[in-house]
Amino acid sequence: MIKTSGLCKTFPGGVTAVRGVDLAVEAGEIVGFLGPNGAGKTTTMRMLTTLLRPSGGTATVAGHDLLADPRAVRRRIGHVSQGGAVSPAVPVRDDLLLHAMLYGMRAAPARERIGKVLERLGLTGLEARPGAALSGGQRRRFDLAFGLVHGPSLLFLDEPTTGLDPQSRAGLWEHVRDLRERDGLTVFLTTHYLDEADALADRLFVIDRGVIVAEGTPAELKGGSASLDEAFLAITGLSPGEGAPSAETSGGSSSRRGAAR
Amino acid sequence: MRTVLRDTWIVFLHGTRIALRQKAGIAFGVLQPLLYLVLFGPLFATIGTWETLVPGLLVQVALLSAGMAGFGVVFDVRSGVLERLRVTPAPRVSLLLGRVLSSSLTLLIQSVTLVAVGYGFGLRARPFGVLAALALMTLLGVGLAALSNAIALNLAPELFAPVVSTAVVPLILLSGAFLPMSMAPGWLDALSRVTPFRHVLEAVRDLFAGRYLTWTVAAGVAVALLLSAVCVTAGTRVFSRDAA
Ligand SMILES: Nc1ncnc2c1ncn2[C@@H]1O[C@H](COP(=O)(O)OP(=O)(O)O)[C@@H](O)[C@H]1O
Numbered sequence: 286m287i288k289t290s291g292l293c294k295t296f297p298g299g300v301t302a303v304r305g306v307d308l309a310v311e312a313g314e315i316v317g318f319l320g321p322n323g324a325g326k327t328t329t330m331r332m333l334t335t336l337l338r339p340s341g342g343t344a345t346v347a348g349h350d351l352l353a354d355p356r357a358v359r360r361r362i363g364h365v366s367q368g369g370a371v372s373p374a375v376p377v378r379d380d381l382l383l384h385a386m387l388y389g390m391r392a393a394p395a396r397e398r399i400g401k402v403l404e405r406l407g408l409t410g411l412e413a414r415p416g417a418a419l420s421g422g423q424r425r426r427f428d429l430a431f432g433l434v435h436g437p438s439l440l441f442l443d444e445p446t447t448g449l450d451p452q453s454r455a456g457l458w459e460h461v462r463d464l465r466e467r468d469g470l471t472v473f474l475t476t477h478y479l480d481e482a483d484a485l486a487d488r489l490f491v492i493d494r495g496v497i498v499a500e501g502t503p504a505e506l507k508g509g510s511a512s513l514d515e516a517f518l519a520i521t522g523l524s525p526g527e528g529a530p531s532a533e534t535s536g537g538s539s540s541r542r543g544a545a546r
Numbered sequence: 547m548r549t550v551l552r553d554t555w556i557v558f559l560h561g562t563r564i565a566l567r568q569k570a571g572i573a574f575g576v577l578q579p580l581l582y583l584v585l586f587g588p589l590f591a592t593i594g595t596w597e598t599l600v601p602g603l604l605v606q607v608a609l610l611s612a613g614m615a616g617f618g619v620v621f622d623v624r625s626g627v628l629e630r631l632r633v634t635p636a637p638r639v640s641l642l643l644g645r646v647l648s649s650s651l652t653l654l655i656q657s658v659t660l661v662a663v664g665y666g667f668g669l670r671a672r673p674f675g676v677l678a679a680l681a682l683m684t685l686l687g688v689g690l691a692a693l694s695n696a697i698a699l700n701l702a703p704e705l706f707a708p709v710v711s712t713a714v715v716p717l718i719l720l721s722g723a724f725l726p727m728s729m730a731p732g733w734l735d736a737l738s739r740v741t742p743f744r745h746v747l748e749a750v751r752d753l754f755a756g757r758y759l760t761w762t763v764a765a766g767v768a769v770a771l772l773l774s775a776v777c778v779t780a781g782t783r784v785f786s787r788d789a790a
């Protein structure tokens with residue numbers, strides 16, 4: 286479903302955020318992309334979703350070459366960005382209809398499909414509201430609805446539960462699992478929460494400072510460690526440039542929790 | 547091509563539905579030229595004509611309304627809406643052009659209002675000339691709105707409003723909106739010829755007067771067409787680009 290080779294990105298200002306990422310994700314998997322803040326998760330995801338042009342490397346996403354045929358990739362993927370995408374001033378229903386129609390759906394089937402997606406996400410009755418009148422958890426589920434409305438086969442979720450209360454987080458996890466079970470969706474999600482990776486993902490890639498430093502099932506990554514926290518600390522502690530972590534990598538709540546032990 | 551037209555239409559309808567809901571926004575866009583019409587027009591009419599002033603106010607509203615169209619995109623970048631649109635397979639030109647056309651429709655509504663009030667005060671222009679002038683202003687609005695969107699995506703968000711509102715004032719003055727530029731000293735006249743708006747404005751004055759097949763009209767139409775083509779092309783490139 287996803288295959289990348291040597292994917293990298295240097296921003297115009299000179300910051301190299303991703304330095305040679307190789308990933309392989311099979312159809313039907315939930316794959317977690319784990320790493321501290323500033324590791325390059327969002328940058329990688331924005332390349333895979335055609336939003337950023339890679340500085341180097343190649344990738345096939347949902348059966349199509351990322352660089353040669355970005356439109357074919359866009360047709361088959363859904364993307365929920367880290368910051369969300371619900372317009373504060375427009376009734377979500379209107380934006381959802383526009384979104385679905387831009388994937389080629391006609392108005393009537395689009396409305397029907399939107400109704401189904403909203404029902405499934407427990408959002409029925411809220412669609413006439415503008416984003417500003419929704420709670421954080423509701424808004425995040427609408428973000429998910431935007432990613433799902435055209436029936437993609439591959440869904441990208443960038444930190445889907447950051448900032449949500451525990452109940453909303455658990456609810457969102459349930460929805461993600463359900464999408465895989467019932468629709469066979471492949472899910473690629475970034476997170477800096479170890480519990481989220483542990484609870485949700487079949488397989489994990491750990492990224493630190495722009496390179497993949499570990500890969501495997503949560504159980505494999507835990508190895509002898511009692512928890513993923515300890516394993517994570519061990520892994521990122523062994524990464525290149527060890528010693529003082531960079532400013533960005535010290536910010537994550539997960540690494541702070543790990544360090545406190 | 548069919549996808550381009552269809553998606554442009556869809557984005558246009560969506561933008562228009564939102565714009566029409568915000569009637570206060572449309573009213574405020576035309577308020578300043580209307581104030582000129584009401585509070586300055588009667589004074590101006592003692593030395594000039596309404597047929598000179600109203601075309602100037604049409605250029606003014608075009609710059610104030612379509613010229614500020616990029617404001618919407620600043621908000622859409624911040625809220626993640628633009629990025630959400632950019633992951634859809636919609637052609638990038640449609641994402642821009644749909645927006646731009648809906649800004650241009652807003653401008654048309656404002657221009658019609660201005661002309662209608664102008665008639666109330668004593669404007670006497672040929673009906674066909676007025677229709678042709680409104681069409682020309684709408685075309686100019688496409689170019690201006692596209693330019694404004696492109697500028698908005700190239701500037702830091704907090705700079706957009708001050709930069710554009712500062713640029714609008716000299717452009718209005720240089721167009722000869724309030725007095726014909728033929729009265730200006732040589733250097734000012736020359737400078738104003740470099741800005742596109744003077745040519746469009748003089749074409750509108752000719753059209754109002756019922757002079758349809760003049761070089762001035764041809765120049766105005768050509769300038770508006772060229773501006774639109776260049777700005778839509780540039781805007782589409784900006785919409786396709788990475789970090790938008
Ligand atoms: N548009 C940009 N321009 C320059 N640097 C950027 C840009 N976006 C992200 N970065 C930098 O790239 C690095 C990785 O960022 P990001 O991919 O957002 O990390 P993560 O999502 O893992 O927290 C960070 O150092 C960040 O500051």
Ligand SMILES: [Mg+2]
Pocket residue numbers: 326327328367443444
């Ligand atoms: Mg991120």
